[in-house]
Amino acid sequence: MGKRKVFTKTDLCVPQVEHSRDTSGNVVILPEVIPPTNTTIKFGRNASSSRSFDFARWYSAGIDPITYACQRQIERFLAGQEGAVAVSTVAAYCVNGMRNFLDCCMLRATAFGRDLALADVNRDLIDGYLGHLTWLGVSTISQSSHYAHTKSVLVALGRRGLIPLVDSGDAATFPRNPFPNINRKAKGETALSKRERQAFTVALREAIKPIWTDDEPVTGELLALSLLVIALHTGRNTTPLLEMGVDCLRPHPKDNTVFLVLWKRRGYNTSKVALRTESDAERLLESTPSVRTNVERLIRRVMALTEHLNAEAPDDLKGRVWLYRSRSNKGGGFGKVTALNVETLRCATNRLVIEHDLTGSDGEPLRINVSRLRKTFANRIFELTNGDLATTAVALGNTLRVADQNYLAPDEDACRNWQFMGEVMVQELLTSTIGATYKDTPMGRCADPVNGQYAPKREGATCMNFMNCLRCKHYAVTTEDLYKLFSFYFRVLAERSRMDKRRWAREYAHIPRLIDHYIVAEGLRRGTFKAGVVEAAREHARSLPHPFWSVDLINSLEVFA
Template sequence: MGKRKVFTKTDLSVPQVKHRLDTAGNVVVLPEAIPPTNTTVKFGRNTSTSRGFDFARWYNASIDPITYACQRQIERFIAGQEGSVAISTVVGYCRNGLRSFLDYCVLRAAAFGRNLALTDVNRDLIDGYLSHLAWLGVATTNQKTIYTQTKPVLLALTRRGLFPLVASGDAATFPRNPFPNSNRKGKGETALTKRERQAFTAALRKAIRPIWTDDIPVTGDLIVFALLVVALHTGRNATPLIEMGRDCLRPHPKDNTVFLVLWKRRGYNTSKVALRSESDTERLLESTPSVRTNVESLIHRVIALTEPLDSEAPDDLKGRVWLYRSRSRTSVGQVTALSGQLVDKAIRRLVAEYGLNDSDGKPLRINISRLRKTFANRIFELTDGDLATTAAALGNTPLVADQNYLAPDEEARRNWQFMGEVLVQELLSLTIGSTYKDTPLGRCADPVGGQYAPKREGATCMNFMNCLRCKHYAVTADDLYKLFSFYFRVLAERSRMDKRRWAREYAHIPRLIDNYIVAEGLRRGSFKTAAVEAARERARSQPHPFWSVDLINSLEVFA
């Protein structure tokens, strides 16, 4: 007996674009379908503050087929018809991507003096859209965000055949890389400085103290402070922390240790962090020594305090850890869960109450991303620059950790700038060459008791990597050969180590030599151009023996 054919059932409730094909095979939306009865898309509860999006303003605006197709596509995303797309991501598609895209389509229709159809969505329209985003005057990184929240909607429409997709070539519907080098233009979060971290953790320690009091009311602010302690100690991302489940603590094979398990939406995977189960007086992690609260005990305390609220929580919030009773006038007394917006508000209140300021005297900017960067840099520091351990602590690959979390902070940059300015002053000193002793890098006023000298009897300073920062260092025209030999030796290190590490630890040295020593010497007439170029070429082809790779295997011995 032959195998029976199984017919799949079609769910008639799934949003569809009502259309027909014209004689050329192009999709034409049925006029009677536009506008739909309901132009508002409902998102339901999600991590953003948006609960719906109305497409009404783009109907009867000469772009009806495009508006209608986009609305139906958003409805399909919400219905789960295009894979598992988070509702907060769909919110971004609407509020950022489609809002800008449909606004541009209206302008384009007005400029052409005709209605736009789905067949008008092509490379020419996309190029015009990109030019429109640039014309808005927003930062390149913002333009990229808007575009990347538009493209997935349009791609989904092409997959369903609503307009043709040209995949490659000059006429490709979507340009391959419309924002080259945009990653270099964005300013990521920076880690807190040591002073900022100490002030913040001291304030947090005081703010979290009431949570151990019996019969304490569970307020939104109090559990935000608890969440910040967890973020500070574990370096986890915001969304996994905010959506932490009540079963987040799991057994660990090692005694006095538990796993904190969080769900990562983006990777559809879990993230595990090992926590020690010790007394409250014992330090949990050295990454944040100012906060002594045991994180495992704190999480257990929050779970116990919010246990009575879990049964009252809405179905989509049941099982969450960070529950509290709302004090909002519209929902007073109702059980709800933390959101990113509430976390930001509570942080601002904490900063104001404890007078937390940055080095410029402005209110200290705190968010979970900065705490993650702070955690990463502290781990890197405590492990003496062990990138693999730092990456493992973050749950990233070494490449991602190095590129995105361990960049030098503003304090380091200001320090090098200051040292460069000191170097210029030394160059202009009238005593150069009279009291300075020869070194492999130039001249030093005090090689025994200098700024970076060991300051031990009979010990001469060999810390040549810090010469450019030292107030006792100077260079004359006769020293240019040695200086450029050192210059090219530093450049040679780029091929011997990770490029990000080189950028972090060595890249400032050639810049200081070029921009401070040589440039200032030429400007003041201390150096002649011919002498500089001659020393540079000699050092390039025949470096000073001291800075030969064969002689000195690694510059780290002088660090």
């Protein structure tokens, strides 16, 4: 007996675009369905601050078929008919995309002196929309965001055959790359400097003290500041933290350790970070990073203070950690149980900055958000692991490439040190003390390899920190040392094929430039070096590098960092 065929049930309540086709095959919306009975889309509670969106103002404005089709498509997204699209994403389609696109269509209908139909959604309209976004006067990043949110809706309509969709050629509905080099223009958040991090930590520690007091009322602001503590020490993202459930702490195979497990909407997966449960335990950095005890204790404290509110919480908030009674009269919500959201978190953060007079390196009020705290966490892990990119990537829950390109950056000390090195090298190159007082090293000559600027300063220990020679005040180069210097120069260049190119650019690219521009060029200009000698040393090092800097001898320059 053959396998029985199973028919998929169709939900007749799924929003449909009531339409027919004219003699040319173009989609025509039935006039009796425009405008729909309800023009307002309800999003409900979601990760964004948007709760509804009304399409009413774009009806009877000369673009009814386009407005109707877009509204129905948004409703289909919410009904889960076009894949699993988060409600906050659908809200962004409306607020950032549809609002601007339908305004553009309305202006176009007025300019043409006729109503627009779905067949008018073509390359000409899209080019006009891109011009409209430029006219808005917003940044290129914002223009790109508005366009992307619009395109998602229009592509869905095109796939269902409601608008003409041309995939390639000069008449392609959507230009291939309307915002070239947009990634170079995007400026992500930067990590807090050491001074900023310390000041913020002190302020935060002081601000959350009341949470340990039994008779202190639990407010949204107090919970928001507690969330910032967890964000600073775990590097988690905003939405997973806000939606943290009461089952977020899970057993860990190691004693005195628990997992903090959060749900990531975008990846449909969980992320976890290990928390130590002993107050005197030291921080460990393993496959998943461990953080200090107070984070685990803080989470359990918040749970203990908010668990009694779970029974009164709305169904979509049951099981959340960050519950509290609202003190706002907006919408008659005073006294009702609600949960932390992005707006509450933003207000609490701004108030903390103002009350504690936190300022950034530019003298302006310190800009604090979870994204900055995540980058601060990433750079701190990278620093504590002595530049271990793999551990840092695991700590963030990212790939090596994403962690390297989007989270790690040279700190202020590194930039300052290399600038100082360049200034020192010009002077040290011409010093009259070069000679007997300098000891030979694989990099050139050093005045004090035992107690020098970057030496270990331990009895019997000689400095091997050759990656810092160029910025060390005890370092000097003579003509006889050029062969060693160029051998190091080509060894650094060889690292480009052995690591991520962005990491090489960040950590090593300055070295060849400084050798060329500060040491060699300055030596030639002052007459300290002769051009022929320099080129001979360069070629000798290229063809037969000094044994110390041979690739076969040294697997990685990091051992000297």
